[in-house]
């Protein structure tokens with residue numbers, strides 16, 4: 001269907017005075033005696049284009065209804081407030097799809113909660129129009145960052161036989177339905193599709209390490225799955241995960257890359273999505289733009305886990321979860337550190353080995369590992385990473401301490417046998433980045449179809 005994107009018409013003078021055809025959905029429609037005004041949106045821009053219809057005394061003019069899809073041919077003219085609009089006659093308007101009066105988005109101002117009940121339609125609101133564009137621009141910015149720094153884009157498997165994070169959060173993949181036929185777990189899995197237990201990957205890191213120890217610098221960008229029973233505003237069962245992995249790198253290098261990458265993508269977002277950032281600033285988080293500008297112009301904070309525990313203990317705050325060395329930092333702790341103490345993004349490093357994964361490099365103190373989490377105001381953790389244990393014996397010892405089945409990790413252990421190098425990387429939760437850059441408070445509102453515990457559509 002030959003037509004021009006509304007974005008191109010409203011952002012370029014080159015269409016002024018020309019005849020164009022546009023397609024889109026009616027956002028608002030106003031009628032006066034001889035003229036009608038229709039705001040049309042085709043999704044290419046947060047802004048609509050106004051169609052001014054000279055209906056004269058045309059008897060068969062039917063007012064377009066909100067939600068209808070139209071194809072309109074008319075002349076581009078300068079409108080008010082430095083915008084362009086299209087002048088059309090009733091005969092220039094073709095109705096592509098009718099929209100009956102039970103259209104749920106007839107009126108504006110629905111709550112996000114209400115819109116969550118209709119994921120198939122909510123994209124037609126300004127809010128979701130803006131979220132999806134931010135999502136798209138950030139994805140492109142992430143690719144451009146890594147591609148321009150010599151990283152190779154790797155696709156790691158989604159179905160896996162090994163559990164990367166080892167926290168029992170893996171969804172099982174099976175073709176075996178309920179049966180009493182098998183007497184043991186081994187027998188059950190042996191008869192399953194892969195002949196052994198399989199699940200949906202919680203992270204592409206282990207395979208990423210395999211690629212990084214040949215290609216030097218790699219990144220993945222794909223879905224990860226977590227069967228966590230966490231019904232919170234920042235947990236999804238299916239989320240998008242960016243995982244760079246770098247050879248010849250120690251913890252400090254990993255931290256430097258994370259900060260540089262985040263600043264790059266946020267700078268790109270501010271350049272490419274000024275309308276969307278202004279929209280979120282006006283409607284969701286006052287001061288968002290200033291906060292993002294501040295983030296890219298200052299160094300991130302840095303604190304060790306041990307120091308962070310001290311800060312929390314001395315805070316005088318009444319936390320729901322008690323704070324003591326060895327505890328996992330909860331969202332309330334993470335937010336206190338980034339919002340109250342540092343008032344900016346802050347890297348927390350060197351966590352107790354007991355609360356982190358088996359693969360992290362063991363520090364000389366024997367108690368902590370070279371782990372890093374990035375905490376940001378408003379969201380909490382958006383990045384988790386580490387330097388990896390590159391020493392074969394130490395890695396095996398850490399796995400044995402956790403009673404892991406070494407046979408399942410023989411490929412992974414081989415990397416420490418054949419040309420092992422210091423290496424590390426991190427995982428960035430894509431939806432958490434979008435929450436942070438838009439001010440959207442619930443992760444369900446930054447992904448098209450959220451999958452959360454007890455809810456799938």
Ligand code: 4AD
Nearest residue numbers: 203205235236239243382383384385425426427429
């Ligand atoms: O801290 P995590 O669990 O780290 C890993 O998966 C490592 N293998 C990453 C690596 O070193 N390559 O997860 C990394 C990030 C978190 O900081 C968070 O942003 C996001 O993934 N994340 C989730 N996002 C949404 N819903 C969930 N259930 C998430 N779990 C983790």
